[in-house]
Amino acid sequence: MMTFSHPVRLARTALLAIAIIGSLGVSARADGEAKLLAPSGTLRVGIYPGSPSSMVTDAAGKPHGLSYDLGAELAKRLGVPMDYVRFQRVADIVTAIHDGQIDFTVTNATPARANDVSFSQPVLAIELGYLVPANSPIAKIEDIDRPGVKIGVTKGSTSERTLPAKFKNATIVPAESVKVAIAMFGRGEIDLYATNKPTLFEISDQMPGAQILDGNWGAEHMAIAIPKGRESALPLLNRFVAEEHSSGALDTIQQQAGLRGATKATRE
Known part of the structure; x- marks a missing residue:
């Protein structure tokens, strides 16, 4: 029995060393990340x-x-x-x-x-879309591109860069933030707002009667x-x-x- 105890101890020690080295490797990798x-x-x-x-x-x-x-x-x-x-x-x-x-x-x-x-x-x-306030004359996407229609977008957003090429008659109006855009509706400075639909749903929750138009103009x-x-x-x-x-x-x-x-x- 004593003859084999030394090799057994060596094997156990080797396995323990491998485990320690492996854990140190994982720790070092996590630390590096x-x-x-x-x-x-x-x-x-x-x-x-x-x-x-x-x-x-x-x-x-x-x-x-x-x-x-x-x-x-x-x-x-x-x-x-x-x-x-x-x-x-x-x-x-x-x-x-x-x-x-x-x-x-x-x-x-x-x-x-x-x-x-x-x-x-x-x-x-995420789908991109348009939101209109209650009682808006704009009922579908095809109603948007008309003279005098003001489309609100967030300043510096994908909407601001992309939408001017889609509309020849409507005007793009940048807003400093989503919160500012909601106030702009109340002052008549924008007729609709364009951004991703999750944000539009958040806006609609704060604007009774507001609707998100069917369809989309792309995806994020x-x-x-x-x-x-x-x-x-x-x-x-x-x-x-x-x-x-x-x-x-x-x-x-x-x-x-x-x-x-x-x-x-x-x-x-």
Whole structure:
């Protein structure tokens, strides 16, 4: 019996060493990912109020949203604290990410924005549409392109860049924020508002009688945006997105944020 005890001890020691080395490797990798995605030691999450794709508050005053909740989930996975940085518009967040002031947000992954930030695989696809106030003479999309019709869009948004080419007679009117746009309706400064449908549903909840017109003028492909130069973290982010889908966590986030008008994204 004593003859074999030494080799057995050696085998056990070797297995323990392998386990320790493996755990150290995982720890080092996780630490490296955290330093890459949150180099300040804190994951800085860019949010703006008024859109379920970013941040809204429920009836109890609790915040929810894609950027808000996915940022919290990623920070937990990385093992780092999180700091929400609030902006008025998504365009300002994209600029802050480009300048390295923000680490994370979820936004429309357009080719123009891809020049300034790096994107994960799509998280969700969201229809783009139009909202009209109560008693509007505009009943369908075909009624929009007429002289004197004023289409509100968020300043610096995809809508502002895209819609001028679609309309030859209607006028595009930029608004500083979604909150400002609601006030512009009351003053007669805009006749309808164009953006993604989840945001339009949020606006309609605050404007009795408002309607979202049938149909759409395209779709946004929402993805995680991070600063350029951190592309080696994209495989981690893509796994993160896939796991949020498969676990049902993304469905829960959508429900809590009241995100309506979204479909599953097609991922590469």
